[in-house]
Amino acid sequence: MTASGQSEGAAARQKAKYHHGDLREALIAAAYGLVSEAGAESFSLADACRRAGVSTAAPYRHFKDREELLAEVTARGFDALTADTKRAVEAQGEGSLPAVIAMGKAYVAFAAGQPGLFRLMFGQPRLMGAFPQVSETGGGCFGYVIEQVGKYCRANGVERDANEVAVKLWTFVHGASSLLIDGKYEKVTPGLEVEELIASATPLLLGHKG
Amino acid sequence: MTASGQSEGAAARQKAKYHHGDLREALIAAAYGLVSEAGAESFSLADACRRAGVSTAAPYRHFKDREELLAEVTARGFDALTADTKRAVEAQGEGSLPAVIAMGKAYVAFAAGQPGLFRLMFGQPRLMGAFPQVSETGGGCFGYVIEQVGKYCRANGVERDANEVAVKLWTFVHGASSLLIDGKYEKVTPGLEVEELIASATPLLLGHKG
DNA sequence: AGAGCAAGTTAGCGAAGCTAACATTCCTTC
DNA sequence: GAAGGAATGTTAGCTTCGCTAACTTGCTCT
Numbered sequence: 217m218t219a220s221g222q223s224e225g226a227a228a229r230q231k232a233k234y235h236h237g238d239l240r241e242a243l244i245a246a247a248y249g250l251v252s253e254a255g256a257e258s259f260s261l262a263d264a265c266r267r268a269g270v271s272t273a274a275p276y277r278h279f280k281d282r283e284e285l286l287a288e289v290t291a292r293g294f295d296a297l298t299a300d301t302k303r304a305v306e307a308q309g310e311g312s313l314p315a316v317i318a319m320g321k322a323y324v325a326f327a328a329g330q331p332g333l334f335r336l337m338f339g340q341p342r343l344m345g346a347f348p349q350v351s352e353t354g355g356g357c358f359g360y361v362i363e364q365v366g367k368y369c370r371a372n373g374v375e376r377d378a379n380e381v382a383v384k385l386w387t388f389v390h391g392a393s394s395l396l397i398d399g400k401y402e403k404v405t406p407g408l409e410v411e412e413l414i415a416s417a418t419p420l421l422l423g424h425k426g
Numbered sequence: 427m428t429a430s431g432q433s434e435g436a437a438a439r440q441k442a443k444y445h446h447g448d449l450r451e452a453l454i455a456a457a458y459g460l461v462s463e464a465g466a467e468s469f470s471l472a473d474a475c476r477r478a479g480v481s482t483a484a485p486y487r488h489f490k491d492r493e494e495l496l497a498e499v500t501a502r503g504f505d506a507l508t509a510d511t512k513r514a515v516e517a518q519g520e521g522s523l524p525a526v527i528a529m530g531k532a533y534v535a536f537a538a539g540q541p542g543l544f545r546l547m548f549g550q551p552r553l554m555g556a557f558p559q560v561s562e563t564g565g566g567c568f569g570y571v572i573e574q575v576g577k578y579c580r581a582n583g584v585e586r587d588a589n590e591v592a593v594k595l596w597t598f599v600h601g602a603s604s605l606l607i608d609g610k611y612e613k614v615t616p617g618l619e620v621e622e623l624i625a626s627a628t629p630l631l632l633g634h635k636g
Numbered sequence: 637a638g639a640g641c642a643a644g645t646t647a648g649c650g651a652a653g654c655t656a657a658c659a660t661t662c663c664t665t666c
Numbered sequence: 667g668a669a670g671g672a673a674t675g676t677t678a679g680c681t682t683c684g685c686t687a688a689c690t691t692g693c694t695c696t
Contacts (some may be wrong), residue, residue: 221640234635235661235674255552257467262652270675274653277674282584294592334525340467350524372624383615384598384627391601399551404568405593417594445643445692472683480644487643623673635682 240278242268247289248333255332256286256340256382271419286336288345293337294353298360299324307363311371311417319364320389320414327393328410334397338390368422384421389414450488452478457499458543465542466496466550478581497557503547504563507536508570515574523629529574530624532597536601538620542608548600552568571596576630586633594631598623 246267265272279285304322308315327334365382456477489495514532518525537544575592
């Protein structure tokens with residue numbers, strides 16, 4: 217029936233078995249890759265099945281429907297974004313201005329690197345509302361941003377409400393990410409360097425002198 | 427060449443007829459409504475056909491495919507956004523700070539009022555690249571924003587490069603719109619008033635003192 | 637009036653999401 | 667260690683959708 221590619225040497229030990237082993241994770245990985253590459257619009261469950269080497273009915277043993285799989289991908293995306301952001305902050309030292317700027321740049325870099333995934337993570341309010349893992353991981357991501365801005369404010373005597381400042385920064389960085397990956401900047405300001413945009417806007421939004 | 431250049435004779439006869447009269451416009455209107463109501467994700471050409479009272483093959487006399495119809499909807503969306511923005515500016519008087527703030531509020535209000543349409547207009551870079559009417563109307567919209575910020579800067583002695591300032595404001599306002607309609611603010615800052623956010627961030631980005 | 641074209645129609649293909657019914661393997665329990 | 671149920675695959679098939687082909691209708695223009 218299934219032509220098992222047993223000529224793979226060591227990997228051949230992974231015999232072509234009826235049961236996949238961990239199809240759930242394999243499907244999430246396949247979907248994550250497909251969404252990152254081509255976006256959620258054109259993503260099809262059938263594609264993910266082909267990539268995982270199973271029939272198109274198999275996913276329904278692990279996910280209620282297409283949306284539930286995408287919700288899991290979304291949650292993983294938020295985890296990845298949070299991890300990127302943390303790495304950027306820690307490389308600069310918590311509570312410093314460079315850390316805040318690096319955080320913004322990491323956010324933009326994530327969006328630019330995987331625009332399809334980024335659009336899935338935002339742009340799908342239904343997922344947020346319906347799946348707890350999405351709202352949890354998403355909330356964790358924004359929560360981290362707010363926490364870091366709070367640290368900066370306290371450490372540097374910024375008198376504004378830290379929460380308010382954080383929301384402003386997040387808003388700006390998110391806008392930059394969206395406009396960048398949607399190609400809107402290109403039309404209007406062809407030579408724009410987004411990293412520089414972040415670096416120059418951050419102090420303004422922190423309330424420093426222009 | 428616009429198709430509406432013909433005389434009113436044919437369209438005036440509203441009898442139950444084989445030929446629709448102006449199916450192209452009817453389909454655009456139906457699609458505009460459906461996208462505004464439910465988003466482009468769940469939009470189907472078949473739905474638009476039902477709403478227009480016509481078979482599912484009929485659209486192909488007027489549009490190459492589903493995307494071409496959505497591109498037209500996108501262009502209309504940009505026209506509407508530009509119109510809203512202009513109205514807001516003119517109500518406050520060009521070149522004033524209230525005008526700049528009103529412009530931002532109008533942008534956010536447009537997004538909040540028709541989130542599905544807003545997401546279609548942004549979030550679909552393919553449409554921008556492939557259809558001239560999209561990149562024209564889109565460019566016109568952003569161009570207007572930049573022009574208005576330029577007027578403010580010149581009128582009020584803001585020394586920064588007006589283009590740079592405009593991009594910052596646009597970025598912020600766009601980010602606020604996106605996060606708002608995607609429900610992200612709700613999770614993190616439940617009591618947030620977006621209008622106030624715009625009003626307080628605008629002076630900062632214009633380089634005024636915090 | 638009749639030719640020709642514009643703009644509708646029905647029919648049907650292939651792909652997708654999803655469900656139902658069947659098949660195989662895993663795992664517990666005697 | 668075999669029996670059998672639970673888990674997890676499969677195939678078959680339904681419906682919807684995007685799109686095309688081939689046909690039909692009726693408007694327009696000499």
